[in-house]
Amino acid sequence: MNTFSYDKGSLFCDQIPLAELSNEFGTPLYVYSAKRLRENISRFQTAFSALNPLVCYAVKANDNLALLQIFTDQGLGFDVVSGGELHRVQRAGAKPEGVVFAGTGKTNSELKQAVHSGLSKISVESGDELQALNQIAGELGRRPSVLLRLNPDISPDTHQHIITGNAESKFGISPGTAHQLRSHDWPNLDLCGVHIHIGSQIPDQEPTLSALEIALDFLEQCPPEWDTLDLGGGFPVGYSPDSAPTSFTDFAEPIANRLAHFSRPLKLILEPGRSLIADAGGLLLTVQATKETGSRRTVIVDGGMNTLLRPALYDAYHHILPIDEVNEKLFLTDVAGPVCESADYLGRERHLPALERGDSLAVLTTGAYGYSMASHYNAHPLPAEVLVDGDSYRLIRRRETYADLDGRDITTQNRK
Structure with missing residues (x-):
């Protein structure tokens, strides 16, 4: 059985009917498959096994502690981009030597x-950050291992908001500037390698291989102790039912072939995120209203851009299915959320059956950048999350309440 598939007219996550979960926990509800997550991790590890990399899951995709613990149990490290993410992986039992810290605007704290x-490594993205890190390391009496994040000026064929390696991007340092920085004396830092990451949903190997050449050319001009290459992530996910993204193996083979001909062995770091967890997750929603809007039907559901931002932010496609399989006439339907914004649509022009208030839908491939990008906009509490593991399931994050919305407010009077 696929992760999300119909059985006897009902949509399941592995062996659990989604209707059972929505009835017990309500909606909006994120549901994840531990089985699919472990399968994705295993496929990635197998594809890149010849390179013996440190595989660091990109925590920004989804930072639920129960999911992070699965990554830890499967032997993965973590790529974090904030102090909060570092805190989360420490809570999940991550070993320091398996954590790399990237991000463009790290504070002194x-x-x-x-x-x-x-x-394991701190990836530095500017001269200012390098200076601050050198001073802080000296004050603490430590000597951290540091990578310089290069900007190779490469733009893969993906959405403009998830390109990170072109010259105009805020990410990374040009190779010329990086060479100038490495020539300085950094007495409290161990500069030992480079980091590149050119974006997400990279459609094929060519942009990654082009960025790899720039990184290797840089390393060729560095001392032998520069022995680490962090290739980032960006491996693609198929969001529509008929898409067939480039496989992990198709990425791994040419990378391995190129590194085999480099002048010295390199310690490799890889940072997959959405490619491991996206298709392990689904979002359950309940229809609140249906209406005729011009030439099509519009269905209003109880979660929108506050619950799943990707369609509004990236014009992203997510497949949407009714929880109860219906073999009847389908209608051209827009699926909209409750948020007071015209951009609040989860899907447009979808072929769905006639739906009524109280019916349930599942939005698929939402394991990455779903809950992690959710917000309280319009004062909506955040949804609950459930983890399915074979024929069992458990709540891994409770639904927020109105009391949670109030919890951080300070209502005392101003001082005179």
Whole structure:
């Protein structure tokens, strides 16, 4: 059985009917498959096994502790981009030597946190950050291992909001500037390699291989102790039912072939995120209203851009299915959320059956950048999350209440 598939007219996540979960926990509800997550991790590890990399899951895709613990149990490290993400992976039992810290705007507090934690690598993205890190490391009496994140000026064929390696991007340092920085004396830092990450949903191997050449050319001009290459992530996910993204193996083979001909062995770091967890998740929603809007039907559901931002932010496609399989006439339907914004649509022009208030839908491939990008906009509490593991399931994050919305407010009077 596929992760999300119909059995006897009802949509299941592995062996659990989604209707059972929506009835017990309500909606909006994120549901994840532990089985699919472990399968994805295994496929990735197998594809890149010849390179013996440190595989660091990109925590920004989804930072639920129960899911992070699965990654830990499967032997993965973590790629974090904030002090909060570092805190989360530490809570999940991550070993410091398996954590790399990237991000363009690390504060002094976050740099101190990273140095004090003894992480594997800190990826630096500007000269200002390098100076601050050198000073903080000296004050703490530590000598962290540092990578310079290169900007190779490469733009893969993907959405403009998820391109990170072109010259105009805020990410990384040009190779010329990086060479100038490495020539300086950094007495409290161990500069030992480079990091590149050119974007997400990279459609094929060519942009990654082009960025790899720039990184290797840089390393060729560095001393032998520069022995680490962090290739980032960006491996693609198929969001529509008929898409067939480039496989992990198709990425791994040419990378392995190229590194085999480099002048010295390199320690490789890889940072997959959505490619491991996206298709392990689904979002359950309940229809609140249906109406005729011009030439099509519009269905209003109880979660929108506040619950799943990707369609509004990236014009992203997510497949939408009714929880109860219906073999009847389908109608051209827009699926909209409850948020007071015209951009609040989860899908347009979808072929769905006639739906009524109380019917349930599942939005698929939402394991990555679903809950992690959710917000309280319009004062909506955040949804619950459930983990399915074979024929069992458990709540891994409770639904927020109105009391949670109020919990951080300070209502005392101003001082005179």
